[in-house]
Every structure is written in structure tokens, then in C-alpha cells.
Amino acid sequence: xxxxxxxxxxxxxxxxxxxxxxxxxxxxxxxxxxxxxxxxxxxxxxxxxxxxxxxxxxxxxxxxxxxxxxxxxxxxxxxxxxxxxxxxxxxxxxxxxxxxxxxxxxxxxxxxxxxxxxxxxxxxxxxxxxxxxxxxxxxxxxxxxxxxxxxxxxxxxxxxxxxxxxxxxxxxxxxxxxxxxxxxxxxxxxxxxxxxxxxxxxxxxxxxxxxxxxxxxxxxxxxxxxxxxxxxxxxxxxxxxxxxxxxxxxxxxxxxxxxxxxxxxxxxxxxxxxxxxxxxxxxxxxxxxxxxxxxxxxx
Amino acid sequence: xxxxxxxxxxxxxxxxxxxxxxxxxxxxxxxxxxxxxxxxxxxxxxxxxxxxxxxxxxxxxxxxxxxxxxxxxxxxxxxxxxxxxxxxxxxxxxxxxxxxxxxxxxxxxxxxxxxxxxxxxxxxxxxxxxxxxxxxxxxxxxxxxxxxxxxxxxxxxxxxxxxxxxxxxxxxxxxxxxxxxxxxxxxxxxxxxxxxxxxxxxxxxxxxxxxxxxxxxxxxxxxxxxxxxxxxxxxxxxxxxxxxxxxxxxxxxxxxxxxxxx
Ligand SMILES: Nc1ncnc2c1ncn2[C@@H]1O[C@H](COP(=O)(O)OP(=O)(O)OP(=O)(O)O)[C@@H](O)[C@H]1O
Ligand SMILES: [Mg+2]
Numbered sequence: 054x055x056x057x058x059x060x061x062x063x064x065x066x067x068x069x070x071x072x073x074x075x076x077x078x079x080x081x082x083x084x085x086x087x088x089x090x091x092x093x094x095x096x097x098x099x100x101x102x103x104x105x106x107x108x109x110x111x112x113x114x115x116x117x118x119x120x121x122x123x124x125x126x127x128x129x130x131x132x133x134x135x136x137x138x139x140x141x142x143x144x145x146x147x148x149x150x151x152x153x154x155x156x157x158x159x160x161x162x163x164x165x166x167x168x169x170x171x172x173x174x175x176x177x178x179x180x181x182x183x184x185x186x187x188x189x190x191x192x193x194x195x196x197x198x199x200x201x202x203x204x205x206x207x208x209x210x211x212x213x214x215x216x217x218x219x220x221x222x223x224x225x226x227x228x229x230x231x232x233x234x235x236x237x238x239x240x241x242x243x244x245x246x247x248x249x250x251x252x253x254x255x256x257x258x259x260x261x262x263x264x265x266x267x268x269x270x271x272x273x274x275x276x277x278x279x280x281x282x283x284x285x286x287x288x289x290x291x292x293x294x295x296x297x298x299x300x301x302x303x304x305x306x307x308x309x310x311x312x313x314x315x316x317x318x319x320x321x322x323x324x325x326x327x328x329x330x331x332x333x334x335x336x337x338x339x340x341x342x343x344x345x346x347x348x349x350x351x352x
Numbered sequence: 353x354x355x356x357x358x359x360x361x362x363x364x365x366x367x368x369x370x371x372x373x374x375x376x377x378x379x380x381x382x383x384x385x386x387x388x389x390x391x392x393x394x395x396x397x398x399x400x401x402x403x404x405x406x407x408x409x410x411x412x413x414x415x416x417x418x419x420x421x422x423x424x425x426x427x428x429x430x431x432x433x434x435x436x437x438x439x440x441x442x443x444x445x446x447x448x449x450x451x452x453x454x455x456x457x458x459x460x461x462x463x464x465x466x467x468x469x470x471x472x473x474x475x476x477x478x479x480x481x482x483x484x485x486x487x488x489x490x491x492x493x494x495x496x497x498x499x500x501x502x503x504x505x506x507x508x509x510x511x512x513x514x515x516x517x518x519x520x521x522x523x524x525x526x527x528x529x530x531x532x533x534x535x536x537x538x539x540x541x542x543x544x545x546x547x548x549x550x551x552x553x554x555x556x557x558x559x560x561x562x563x564x565x566x567x568x569x570x571x572x573x574x575x576x577x578x579x580x581x582x583x584x585x586x587x588x589x590x591x592x593x594x595x596x597x598x599x600x601x602x603x604x605x606x607x608x609x610x611x612x613x614x
Binding site for chain 1: 427428451466471491501503536538539
């Protein structure tokens, strides 16, 4: 056993010198070079733009060929006009804003409730065995199914909208947190115990940060579900008393048979959903993974 | 050269010697078994071990003999099946794991600061204290580095700094240098010895490496395998390092050979 080992340097200075050498060898050369802007443009921006252009082209061709009569299938330009009309009337911003406000509020409430519920279920075993399967089931139940019930219970009010959003998003967030907690390596929990992290300190300093990747995935999915549920609720529970959101605009456009406005609104809903994911969750997730050395070299 | 067998056939002496001093850890008749699908597996059998305050004790044993189990019991992560474990000090024992077990969501400095925080060190003193500890393991430049940016040896040193931050009455070390290359390990042995002398630590160190045990420990305790019993014990001061190494190696080989014959 001793054969392969070296004799230790005797003097402390020498030890320090060897150590400095080892550290110098160990430390990685300064991080990977930043990807040049042109490469980012070519690899990350160009493909989606090209895809969008192709879709628009196909649409225009279908329009020209009159696959459907023009009042059923308006041209891209018509839809663009509907959008700019909205812009000049000042309704574009206010409609999107109304929906986003509801989405944000509903999502925030879902985060609070979903997180508390997740922590509770994580801590109390029998509760989890009892409610866990129900939550997983709820996750696959389209929350639009709750709209009729909510309308009967709460009438055409904001309460209906928020109830549907909560029912849609809370299960995702809770399940995400539970999955994150389940995947925490036991070693971290033991290390936390050795350091004296018990009770709330354990949750705050060990459990939550360790479960963060799974939790974030749950939040991301929770947002997608919030937004979907919100649209379903707005679409069905539309009444003049409620502020005009995107879902209601969509319903109004349908009653006026204004296909250009219908398509424009669908576009707006899509853009908001994607933008929140791209601008909020994607960078957050990337940052968390990268700070733990879990992300690939791709930025 | 005289082999100092304190324990082979006469268990009384060590206990008496250590009891006269101020014990930091005392295990009496500690056994640990696990009930597995294949029946009851006794991992540790009637372990009696006392570590005096300020002592450096190495427990040596083959892979799988129950070294980690032993340290987990002392650290309070698990309970003995029978027997008692006394850790009279006020502070819980600090444990350095076989894998560094640093938290990857924190920087090296923050890992150390978390230990300080959980020990109750006021916020304003933490950064300075963390830097002092990192300097102690000669890593003051690693403060802002993430765990994944450090090499294996650096991680173990940060883990040591974090364990020291606990200021536990005992420092338990579970093969902390097993995964490192020989030169890095040599360097860390020097560092550990220096830190132990300068800071009056009590260390219970577990390893399967004879050289490591002989070099670091004031006492070397040999653990047999399946079940883990204390087979022998040597005091390092009585025998030159090289001679003791071959002595202990022979004893360990004999222990392992016993299993092959069965
Ligand atoms: N929770 C457990 N349940 C069942 N068996 C266990 C458990 N923990 C440990 N063991 C068994 O106890 C024995 C000793 O394990 P332990 O990890 O303490 O060994 P070790 O001496 O630390 O080994 P190594 O040198 O490889 O780290 C092993 O045979 C292992 O299978
Ligand atoms: Mg082990």
C-alpha cells in the first residue's frame, strides 16, 4: 500500500509551496469564452425566425388560393391591421395588462398556497399518501372543467377566475416541490443535520435550496397552467362587469365574427405565454443550474 | 521494538487510561445491526472506545467494516441498537463526510458561513471568520468560488473549514482524503496535523489506509470486519512510524485473511 505514495515534504513552507502548485494546476482556466454575438444570431435566433417566416408564407399562399373564404381565413396583413387598430384605440395594452395582472396575481397566490401545501405534504407522511394521488390526478384534469362549477359557486366575478387559476396551478407547483424534495440527495440532509439545521432552519437552508431545480420546474409548469386556466376562465366567464381581458376579447371577437381579431388575440395570448417563460423562467432556471455546475456548456 | 497492544486481550487498560483523562467521546458496549431482507446484519459488535480530549485517534478497518456506521452513531445521525454513546461536550460533534457534502448552491465561503450561522455566530462576524477558516486550510482565494469550480482536494479542504467552523467538541472524519491523489493527500495530512496541534482539536479519524492511520493518529484502533469489533490497538508514540506501519499492515492482513478461510 505504501509503495505508490510519496514521502511528505518536511517543512511547512515546502508544504505550502506544493499546495500552491497543486492549486494552480487545479484551478480551471478562466471560464469559457463568451459566445460571439454573430454565432448566437446564427444558432439561436435565425432558426425560429426562419420558421415563423415559413408559416407566414404558407398562410399567405393559403389565403391567396382561397382555401377558405376570406372572411373565414383572413390574410396576415388583415390580422396585422386588427392588431394595429387595437394599438391605436389604446385597447391592446389595457387588455393584455388586465389579463397579465390577473395571471400574475393568480400565479403568486398559487405559489404561496402550492409551496405551503408542498412543504406540509413533504413533512406529514400520511397526508401525502392521502392527498398526493389526488393532486397528481388534478394535475391531469384540464382546469377548464372547473369553470362551470366555479361560475355556479361564485357567479361571474373575479373570484371565479381566480378559483380556476388556483385549481390549475397549485397542483403543478405542489407536485414540482414534492418531486424536488424527493430528489434531494440524502447526503445534504445529513450534512445539514450535522451542522445543526433543524426545523425551519433545515427547510430554509437545506431543503428548499436543494429542491430548487425541481421546484423551479414546477413553478414554470405552474405558470403555464395559470395562463391557460386564466384564458379558459376569461373565455367562458365573460361579462361586462369583469374587466376586458384577452379571453373576453377573444369571445367578443367570435360573437362579431371578426376572424382577424380572433387570430390577433390568439397571437397575443401566445406571445404573453412565451414571453414570460422566455424572459422570466428560462433565465432563472439557467442561472440556478449553472451556479451548481449542472448546466451544459451551452449558454 | 515493542508492539504496544493495549487492547488485544486486555480491554481494561485503555478504558482506565482514557477515563482518567477527560473523555470527549465514550462508547460502551455499542452494537449496531440492520434488519435487511436477508435477515439481521450485525455491523458493529460490542464496541468500547474512548477518545480523550485533545486526542487524535484513528480507526482503521477494511472497506465495509462499519467505519461510516460508527461515525454516524457518534455524530447522532443514527442510533446504536444497544449500548451507549457519550459525547459530553456542549457542542455537537462536527463530521467531515467521505464525500465533501458541500452545498452546491452556495459558494465555498457561504458554505463555511452557513456553519457559522447555525452555530449562532452574529452576521457581522461571519465573513471575517469564514475567511480566517479558509485561510487556515490555505484557501483564502476560494471564498467566492462555487463548489463545482474547485478540485477534489480543494473541496475537501473547504469541507474541513466548514467542519472547523462548527467548533464541535470532537471532529469526526470519515475517510476524508480517500479519493485524492497521493501528493495532495500528503499535503492535507500535513495541514491536518498542523491544524490539530494549533487548535487543540479532538479528532476521531476513520480510514482504510494503514499509512494514513499510523501517520496521523496518536492511537490506531483496528476494527475487524463482519461484525466490526475492536481487534487491536496501538499507541503511535511507542514505535517508529515505518515499523508500526508494517506491524499494523500485518494485523490488518491477518484480519482480512480470516474471512477468506471461512
Ligand atoms: N442503512 C443500512 N441498511 C443496511 N445495511 C447497512 C446500512 N448502512 C450500512 N449498512 C451495511 O453496513 C456495513 C458497513 O457499512 P459502512 O458504510 O459503515 O462501511 P465502511 O467501513 O464505512 O465502508 P467504506 O470503507 O467502504 O466506506 C456494510 O456492509 C453495509 O452494507
Ligand atoms: Mg465509509
